[in-house]
Amino acid sequence: MQRWLRIGFFGIVAAGVFLLIYAVAGGAASTRLGRFFPALIALNTLTTLILLIVVLRLSFKLYLNWRHNDFGSRMTAKLALTIASIAFVPCMLLYLVSAQFIGRSIDSWFDARIERALEDGITLSSDILENERGRLLFFARRAALSLSELPENQWDAGIEKLREDFESEVALIFQPQGNISHSSIAPDAQVKIDMPLVTDMVDSLEKKGFSLLEGESSTPDDPMRIRTLVPIYPNRTLENNCFLQFSNTVPIKFAQGARGLVEGFRDYQELTLTRASLQTIYRVTLTLTMLLTLLAAIAMALWFARTMTEPVLQLAVGTKKVANGNLVPIRELLGNDEMNELTKSFNSMVSQIAEAQKSAEKQRLATERSRAYLASVLSNISAGVLLLDSSLAVLLVNTAANVILAPSRVNPGDNLAVVEPRLAAALVDQIRIADTGSFHLDFELSRSPDPDVSLFIRGSRLELEGAVGWVVAFDNVSALIDAQKAQAWNEVARRLAHEIKNPLTPIRLAAERLSMKLENKLDPADAALLSRATSTIIDQVDAMKKMVNDFRDFAKLPPPSLKSVDLNALIEDMITFYHSGGIRILRELENPLPTVSVDAAQIRQVLFNLLGN
Structure with missing residues (x-):
């Protein structure tokens, strides 16, 4: 909402x-x-x-x-x-x-007693007011009778005395025209002069006087008064008569009580209805x-x-988003109660998970790059590499290993004892006697009807997530051995040719010198014999030189077989071979170098000669 x-x-x-x-x-x-x-x-x-x-x-x-x-x-x-x-x-x-x-x-x-009490109160207050009206009317009639017996010039004194005697607050004498001829007002009286009407005077003559209750329905603060009007001469006509008016104020508390009773009784009747x-x-x-x-x-x-x-x-x-891998913080609500604090804590946890995921992703990418680099290195080196567990199950194998072990093929998950039993048995023997966590050995891999393959094998111990494994690297050194044999034969031929050629030159020179020195000193027959003997010696020496030269030429390298070769990889293979023999060689290689078209076997022989020298 x-x-x-x-x-x-x-x-x-x-x-x-x-x-x-x-x-x-x-x-x-x-x-x-x-x-x-x-x-x-x-x-x-x-x-x-x-x-x-x-x-x-x-x-x-x-x-x-x-x-x-x-x-x-x-x-x-x-x-x-x-x-x-x-x-x-x-x-x-x-x-x-x-x-x-x-x-x-x-x-x-709606209780009958309350209704009866209200009625009794109203009756009582009405009776009191009625008695007061009757009393004031009686006093007014007596005062009017007294005034009728006095001459009119004595009415001023007479009305004052009569007001005091009959306890009236206001006493007034009106002419038939309605004007006041004589008056008497008490000092503490609330003066309010009510002028009588002609009808009031006529009514007063007919009834010999009357009394009125005024202010009964007014507001609670207005006074309630009793007013009487009587003729002074009851037997005269209106034109020849005068009228006496007495006025008294009803006490305020009594008037308020009477009004309250009337109003309360009226409201009670309305509620009853x-x-x-x-x-x-x-x-x-x-x-x-x-x-x-x-x-x-x-x-x-x-x-x-x-x-x-x-x-x-x-x-x-x-939580569902996090389970699906969406690490977006949820909407936080306003307030500081526990639920909102829990929401904030959840967002903080999601942020930490996101950071950890980013870090793990970076590590994964770095690991992938390392694996890719390692796979690239392993695929480009000429040495075969196998990663074996303690039961000789293959965990990792590079391309060169399958090239060297061909026609046998090793795949991750295979057991080496099944694919190459002899090689596995030789490795088991070396692993059993390995003291320093590494070993090396020479191994002849039988490939009937093809020639046997000479392998130089190196192994190192490796911890694999709580288990023991072995990294086994091996090189096909058949060509290297052939090159070493060719080099040894070349050396023998060179030395033999050198040793043979050394005495041939003095022999030839000696024969030529004998021919030159003795040719003119001998007789023709002996000279001819000497000439034939020296010629034979010289011819045989030349034939011997030619034979030595042919022998030396036979020991020379065959024509090169040119192929595209990575020199850095070739040098690394050579250095690895010498390192396995305990010889440490320092190298500084420019990386990367472009591949060159050379005879790999002859270049390897050159490197062996250089390193050997």
Whole structure:
């Protein structure tokens, strides 16, 4: 629910409650009730219907969520039902008690004794006022009789004395025209002169005087007075007569009490007439109040349950996202309660997981790059590499290993004892006697009908996640051995040719010198013999030289077989061979170098010669 809808909702509830309170407060005032009560009932009924629609809508939505097995719907329903039940039981109990109390309270208002007491009070106050009116009328008639016996020039003194004798506050003598001829007013009297009308004078002549109670229906602060008007000459006509008026003020407390009795009796009579209506009004008001309160409580329970479960739903959604690999923080709600703190802690955990995942991803990428680099290195070196566990199961193998071991083929997961039993047995023997965690050996790999392959094998111990493994590297040194043999034969041939050629030159020179020195000193026959002997020696020496040269040429290298070769890899293989023999060689290689077209065997022989020298 939007914020403005919630504000409007609570505003409607507050307005409904206020109007109900106003209706209850106006229940005793029948006029105001008759004017506003239908509108108040209509407004409160409308408010109740709006609340009912809101509650039904929220309940139906919660029911659909429960039917669809939405996460958190059951917890929300249980929490809302619990809170609504807590509000429902007190509301119903209060409603039942209040309904009984209203009925009995209204019945207690209408007691016969109270009505009789009000009637007696009104009768008593009426009797007192009536007696006071009769008394003042009697005094006025006696005063008028006394004045009629006096000459009119003595009325000023006579009216003053008569007012004091008959305890009147105001005494006035009026002419038939209505003007005052004589007057007497007590010092503390509340002066208010009421001019009699002609009708009052006529009525006074007919009745020999009359008395009036004035101010009976005025406001409580206005005084109540008793006024009498009597003719001084009862037997004269109106035109020849004068009229005496006595006025007395009723005591204020008595007047207020009398008015209160009259008003209270009037209100009591009105309440008596609307007794059934009052009960209906209060019961309707109470019912609407109960419905408003109960529906508001249910709506608040649904809203509160949804508000309380919203952080849990956020955590559930966030947990599913994290389980699916989506490490996006969830929406944090306002407030500092425990649920919001839990949401913040969850977001902090998600951020830490995201950082850890990024770090793990970086490490994985670095590991992948390292593995790719290692695979690239292993695939480009000429030495075969096997990674074996303690049972000689193959964990890793490079391309060169299968090239060297061909036609046998080793794949990860194979057992070397099955693929190459002789090689596996030789490795087991070396592993058993290895003291320093490494070993090396020469091994002849039989490849019938092809020539045997000479291998130089090196092994090192390796820890594999709590287990023991071995890294085995081996080179095909058959070509190297052939090159060493060729080099040794070349050396023998060179030395032999050198040793043979060394005496041939002096022999030839000696023969030529003998021929030159003795040719002119001998006879022709001997000279011819010497010439043939020296020629034979020279020819044989030349033949011997040619034979030595042919032998030397036979020991020379064959024509090169050119192929594209990585010089750095070739040098590394040579250095590795010497390192296995305990010879440490320092190197500085330019990396990378382009491949060159050479005879790898001859270049390897050159390197062996250089390193050997």
